[in-house]
Amino acid sequence: MTHDRIWYLLGRKMANELLPEEKRELERLLQQHPDVSYAKEVLTQSWKDKQKDLSPADVEAALQRHKQRLLEVQTPEETTMPAKGSNKIFRLALRIGGVAAAVTVLFLAGRMWLGEREAQLQPALQQLVTKTGSRTHVKLPDGTSVWLNAGSKLDYPEKFHGKNREVTLEGEAFFEVLRDADHPFLVKTTACSIRVLGTSFNVRFYPVEEMATTSLVTGSVEVTIDKKVVRLQPNEKLSVPWVLTNLATTTANTAPEMPVIKMGTLTPVRDNIMAETAWKDNKLAFKKLPLDEVAQRMERWYGAEIRFKNERKKSLSFSGVFEKESLTEALQALEMSGGFHFTKDNDNIYWIE
């Protein structure tokens, strides 16, 4: 195919490195392959940064911070010395922090740090994060496919080594694990860990929901909760209530939150698990769910805010499957089935009354 030549030339065009004869060649090729013109448009327009899309004001602020530092090193007075010293310490803390940030973030920080020393030793963790309203798919280095639902985080190593293939999840993900009997696949959450050989299953653990759910589609998995092991069969679902209590009462208020796992209702539920895995196919589905939980899922799914004016409406129960509908359309559909009304205010907040 001449396409390889096009990619080569497009690359050179992006870099403004086209020679005059290459420029003519590219123009000719683009006429023959009009579909590539679209790619050319996209590649040559200006793109924006995803992580730190800095505004001119951000740059100006950074410049001011820099000028302050420049001033300090230029006039070496005794007052700048301790400032520099503490700066060093601060810097060290940031560096260590940098490593920590790669391993754990915010919510899990304290707990994971204590609980999983081994994880620290594995360098180069990758982290995949989805915002509310967006979902994504990733292939892990071992070939396992992971779909990550909205508002979730998945930590996985650049390369798996050691006995287990281990990943850490907060939120919801669907796994299609590539079979490798010698290297079991391990999904860790704060509430439980799931060990599998080769299978597909869904794990849902959003800390705010106080419930960790594992649903099995094919194969078999072992869920370990507090040293107890439960084996799941296809189409079974295990829900574990998970309660978060803050132990920061007597000591410093930075004490990590510790999970308290209640073992009360540790029973696999035979149920249609369609609703658990529909999200992976871009469908928002729920079955006999109280409205406050429905609202919570919709907030995450659509990246919106839903609030209750009438607290009593929270316990109304709903089922539904939404695919192409907007949030307004979805809420209208639920409204039709009765029991509540909703309005949208000027700040784009949906109110249920």
Add this chain to the structure above:
Amino acid sequence: MINNELIRLHFRSICTAGDMTAYDELYRLLYSKLVHFSAAIVGSFHLAEEIVSDVFIIIWQKRQELAAVENPVVYIYVSTRNRSLNALQQQKRHRYTSLELLDTDALAMSPDPEHSMISVEIIQKIEMAIRSLPDRCQLIFRLVKQDGLRYKDVAELLDISPKTVDAQLAIAVKKVAAAIRLDMPLELAQAFLFH
């Protein structure tokens, strides 16, 4: 290249005349690019800002000696690279102090939905396509696309041949184009066909 020309001009004014206005301009031109580049190596934007600041402090302090620098763009990027790698080495825990392993989140970029006809969905596809590339390939793509570096500058910075830069960029372009092509709406495809 207008940018690279400007960088060159400002750099010269700093070295020969101690021009503080040029110095500020140079910082404004390069801050975002360098901080992303450094953050990809050290994995922290905080630390990256400090590293970039250190690089600029050196530029000011040694400005007279630096008048001999032939390619200011490469000089500044190489200084940032070296300082970033040093910082990484000081974190004893880190085993890798090379440009092979990068925090690719810091490299991530995508078409701006506000200035194009691309849907959010395709933008996500493009992001995924770039994410699936090897770290170094992602870096090369960014250095060319976002930072506007010349092939030979990228080659010098990464210590590879310009041919490799060419090849790596072609791989990235192909991946992105494939992601876009799969999702090209029919009417758009036709618009191009009958253009």
